[in-house]
Amino acid sequence: MTAAPPAAGEQLRYIAGQAADARVNLEIETEGMTLNIGPQHPATHGTLRIVAKLDGEQVIAAEPVMGYMHRGYEKLAEVRTYPQVTTLINRIDWLGSFANEVPFILAAEQLMEVEAPLRAQWIRTALFELSRIANVTLFLGDMAVQVGAITPVFFAFRDREHVLNQIEAATGGRFHPNFDRIGGLKDDLPAGWAAETKQALKKIRNFCDQIEELVEGNEIFQARTRGIGVIPAKVGLGYGLSGANIRASGVDWDLRRDAPCGLVHDQLDWRVWTHPDGDSFARFWVRLQETREATRMVDQLLDGLPPGPIMAKVPRIIKVPAGEAYVETENPLGIMGYYVVSKGDLAPFRVKIRSASFSNVSITPWLLKGVYVPDIITILGSLYFILGDIDR
């Protein structure tokens, strides 16, 4: 597949053909091939581009090219008031939108030195975990699609709907709730929400069992994912991996437990799941367990929901005092942090967003070296990124 002769006449083409034949006859000369995976490719679910240099089907070098979906949120946040920013940052990780708002609001609260009432904190945590479920549920189905089984993703869409319905019932928005406020929440929960949510969680647990049998237990799935894309803990930490990706490499590190700030995870009975292998299967397995764990957490949160107000006393027009704050939380995709610099205006002076997927994808050049083309897809799928979360 070399470049064709540039608009050549018959004679030129003949000479080129002869030369090509001579080369092949002298020695079988192979040359590498550059395969562009993306920007428009089903496996990148968005517009990520992977430039892979191949030798046959083996990858010699691969490089992710990001920025096709850059929307400039950090800059846009500077010309919006604090309450308006949440509308923007909802769209960073669009599958677990509510979780995006939380660290930013917490950072703003830190600067303003207000604390949300207890009830607001509990509901915040419940919605935070629900958005994790909504996000990771889709991953569980999508991972199966990446290795060729198309049915599980329909189950994922079916059961994610139950969670989205609950998020919609509470917040009014299915994908972009924009519900979190500095000092609390926009509204209290509607009546009967807790009971309905528990029903939905039961369905999610059923879904997890189903996925366990249909996907995780499948021999072909295991053959495709075990030992593929192994990330040693040291390398993973070096590349700044976080979330389930690093926990699948055996690193017991979860901000919900290790550095709780403003969320009430420390008052719940749950555990952090890790897997020693660090391969694609381990990443799938850890996420599956975390989804179950999240349903358990939401159950406890609903049972222990304290009464009281949902909004602290904050001024009508929010002016954040000058200062700097960095808050990071354990989002569905990994650690997400907001570094907010305020000069005492209506709008933040500077917002730096640390999104999980950007770091998670940055390991691909190291990880894809030497694998085969089908494994590129498995590895990309198991690293689990959302394009909006990479490019912001």
Next chain:
Amino acid sequence: MTLILAELAWWQQTSIRVVVGLVAVLIPAGTLVYLHLFKLVSFMQSRLGPMEAGPYGSLQLLAEVGKFIQKEDIVPRRADRFVFKAAPFVVLVSTFLLVVVLPGGPDAFFIDNDLGIYLALAVSSVSVIGILMAGWGSASKYSLMGGLRATGQLIAYELPLILAVVGVVIQAETMNMQGIVLAQADGEIFGWGGIGNPFVITQFVGFAVFMIAMQAELTQTPFDMPVAESELVTGYMTEYSGLRFLLFFIGEFATAGVFSAIAAVLFLGGWYVPGLDPADNLFNVLGPVVLMVKIVGLSFLIFWFRFTFPRFREDQLQRLAWKFLIPIALANIVVTGVLKVLV
């Protein structure tokens, strides 16, 4: 059919055969697309599938065909135009040649060939050439990789397919498809002839190997590495659009139907139902219906697997063929041969 046809001129016979052949390819293909691809899969995936076109969505396929025919037939600029355009037809030729050996009743067949199954296995390989043509001619890296993978896979799985058939041929003592049906109708299972001898019982190993190899020959999941839509973006079909894509699509499902029919003839007794006299004239009418039911049943298995399993990687499926299926098929031949001589 031969009896009726005997009084007609050669050209009349041929035209009737061509028309019936078209029907025999397209009716099962359409049925499979509607029953399995549209409905069965939808129910598996907790959705309804097409519901609007015709009662219960039954005319959806016509709508799809109409859509594909209207679409622009795009040929990539750097494509090898002739090869690119001819490839879908080469794939279809293989399907249409396959159907001629299928018997639909004691007198309802296209050709009565003593090497029937041999011919079928031979012409089924023609599709490889078409797929390679499509992969090479598209001038696309994804297509090329798909085409090469398909070729490697189809060649690897041809062997277990053929070896699985050998067991049946030993038991039936003929390669004539009609003869194989009659051998099952009149046969006995170790002395018991209650339901004849559908070879699926005595040749169950061969049947399993045949079904797995057939799944691979049809490049259906778990053996769909060549088309791998999440990875190679449907491989050798990537650059095709409009009518030519439709031809590939028809080829895929028609071949699934025809291969199911071959499996039904080899292992399930073809047009025969136990309890009736196989020489009965009734079977000339009933036979095609019985065969169709068996086709639907067997292709159900194909599509069930297709929509349940993830896909093997290229090296894994080669390993499955060479290290697992071929030795099993060979052992099956040995056991069948020994038992044939002893019993």
